[in-house]
Amino acid sequence: MLRKGMERTFLVHRRQFIAAALGFPAAAIGGFPAAGATMTYDAAVTTSRAPLQAVPRDRELVRFATLAANSHNTQPWVFSAHGNEITIAPDFSRRCPAVDPDDHHLFVSLGCAAENLILAASTLGWRADPVIDGDRIVITLEETPPAASALAAAIPVRQCTRATFDGRPAPPETLRRLENVCREPDVTTILLTEHAAIAKVADYVLEGNAAQMRDGAFMRELVNWIRFNETEALASMDGLFSPASGNPSLPSWLARPLMKLFFTESGENKKYREQLVSSAGVVVLAANRSDTPRWIAVGRACQRFGLQATALGLKYAFVNQPVEVAALRPQFAASLGLGERRPDIVMRFGYGPDLPKSLRRPPELVMRS
Incomplete structure (x- = not known):
């Protein structure tokens, strides 16, 4: 007691x-x-995604950085600010060893956060120069004329939308802009829009999903990060908010036993198949080498893709199962013509509905002196 x-x-x-x-x-x-x-939950979302302010500069830049995509919404980062230098470091206490045993997704998440910070800084009149120092990203700020951009404006709006899209194709100019925005040294972008190619990716997603759902450690880790209702989400300000995936908000005492009944391999595979078939396309990002600096580079490209999609009125979602299941990854790479390279990120995109947005911890909880 x-x-x-x-x-x-x-x-x-x-x-x-x-x-x-x-x-x-x-x-x-x-x-x-x-x-x-x-x-309320909505009030917390509105506060965390409020328009960017010029002061306090460091807190505001960190707030916008935390709105980046990240694995399981674990928010695995720690920020420190000294003078005109902001450092982003990994928070290994928030790692996910079952789904991300080598911290690949963790460092991709840091790259996503760095890209948000760089874009936000530009709108406030600061040129941000990032340098990789071991497992940290050190960003030096230098005064410059403010430069607004559609990508920066999309930061507080962007979200991962785990829903079925409406099946509409994206115009050629939209596809060109999505592909171009991913350009990053040492990172290859593969854009797939043909139905047959998307269906082939779906086969790998389903195979990977089946393997994960049969993995007890993976399932325990996943459930540990699910927030079944607003009260749970507000208590932690992190995790996978159930309604953000189109599921109802339920008391955890009810949701957990129901999850065992309705969260099944066949049901999830059916959902993923429908979601991929309804998508306008799939994009795969692959670095030329598999190490921390390239994973961070993939994160930056990944974040720009999400922001550009948002700015163009598109939705997107991650379908990373083929890269998360190590035994499946080489087959998936071969199907894409990547040879020995590791596919890093898989995202589907299209036109779809708005869903509730996930929360982020405030800067005071992620900044260290």
Whole structure:
């Protein structure tokens, strides 16, 4: 009983800290009325995705960086700011050893965050020069005339949309812009729009999904990062928010047993097949070498793709199963003509609905002195 009381106290204090960071009354986080105000999920999303402000510069740049795509919404990053230098480092306490045993996705996520920060800095009048230092990204800021861009404007709007799209093809000019925005040294972009090619990718996605769903460690890790309702999501400000994937918000005591009944291999494979068939295309990113700097480079290209898709009115989602299952990866690479190279990221895109957006931890929780 004492341990449960200590855990509850810790959770309340954590919620109060998050509330203060977001500018909400602390009592609102704990579920109690606070001068007529409460912290709702929508309010937290709106706060984290508010328009970029010039001051405080470092906090605002970090806030926009955290809106980047990242694996399982684990937000595996730590930021530090000193003078005109901002460093992004991995937070290995948030790694996912089952789905990402070599931290590939973790470093791709850091690259995504770096790209957001670089684009946001440009709009505020700072040229950002990133340098890879071991497993850190050191970004030096230098004053320059402000330069707004469609990609930067898309940062607070972008999301991974795990839904069925409407099947419309993308115009040739849209495809050209999507392919061009991925250009990054040592990174190859493969854009697939033919139905047969997409169906072939779907076969690999389904095979990978089946393997993962039969893997007990993978499933335990996945469920650990699912937030079944707004209360759970607000308590952690991370993880995979169930309604963001088109699922209902349910109490966890009900959702967990129901998940065992309805979250099945055949059901998920049917869903993935429908989602891929409904997509306008698939893009695969592959680095020329498999190491930390190239994974970060893939992340930057990946983030630009998501932002460009958003700016063009498209939705997109990751279908990384063929690159996450190590035994399947070489076959998938061969089917794409990549030889010995590792396919890093697989994304489908198309025209689709808006879904609830996921939360991000406020800068105060990810910045270190």
